[in-house]
Amino acid sequence: xxxxxxxxxxxxxxxxxxxxxxxxxxPQLNVVSGHIVMGATPDRPAVGYFRVEGGPRxxxxxAVSAELAQRVEMHETVRENNxxxxxxxxxxxxxxxxELVFKQGGKHLMIWNINPAAVRVxxxxxxxxxxxxxxxxxxxxxPIKQATAAGTEDGAAMDxxxxxxxxxKGAEKAASDAAKK
Ligand SMILES: [Cu+2]
Numbered sequence: 001x002x003x004x005x006x007x008x009x010x011x012x013x014x015x016x017x018x019x020x021x022x023x024x025x026x027p028q029l030n031v032v033s034g035h036i037v038m039g040a041t042p043d044r045p046a047v048g049y050f051r052v053e054g055g056p057r058x059x060x061x062x063a064v065s066a067e068l069a070q071r072v073e074m075h076e077t078v079r080e081n082n083x084x085x086x087x088x089x090x091x092x093x094x095x096x097x098x099e100l101v102f103k104q105g106g107k108h109l110m111i112w113n114i115n116p117a118a119v120r121v122x123x124x125x126x127x128x129x130x131x132x133x134x135x136x137x138x139x140x141x142x143p144i145k146q147a148t149a150a151g152t153e154d155g156a157a158m159d160x161x162x163x164x165x166x167x168x169k170g171a172e173k174a175a176s177d178a179a180k181k
Pocket of ligand 1: 075076108110
């Protein structure tokens with residue numbers, strides 16, 4: 001946890017103690033986990049997944065950026081007329097005391113041209129921008145995984161590299177299988 005977050009938690013705990021409530025139970029907006037899967041080939045974008053825990057009030061995630069990547073977009077995979085397509089996402093709601101999840105087969109990040117040095121190190125520092133507190137930015141280092149030849153992660157990578165519908169169905173199944181775990 002970053003020093004700033006610790007300070008904020010401490011301040012919150014003090015406030016709560018004054019009200020006679022339990023310590024440490026105030027929900028804190030935070031990016032709690034995430035990872036990036038590289039594209040199957042270098043010309044394909046990487047995909048990113050993550051989980052945000054909500055704070056005391058609803059907020060919107062309005063942007064995700066990375067200085068060490070050429071471009072980052074938020075997307076959503078949607079099914080229309082039995083076809084799977086992706087749509088750009090302008091913002092995503094983080095419900096109060098709830099969570100926002102970007103995962104395979106749903107909302108996801110697409111990331112173009114990650115700096116090779118970041119790939120070698122195996123992590124990409126990303127900034128998550130929210131509507132609260134004058135566009136609060138939460139920084140999170142996303143671990144980078146290589147696309148594998150088999151398995152669910154590859155389904156995700158192919159989901160983005162090609163719009164082949166056979167592949168899309170495979171990715172959807174992989175996503176639903178992963179969700180059952
Ligand atoms: Cu996409």
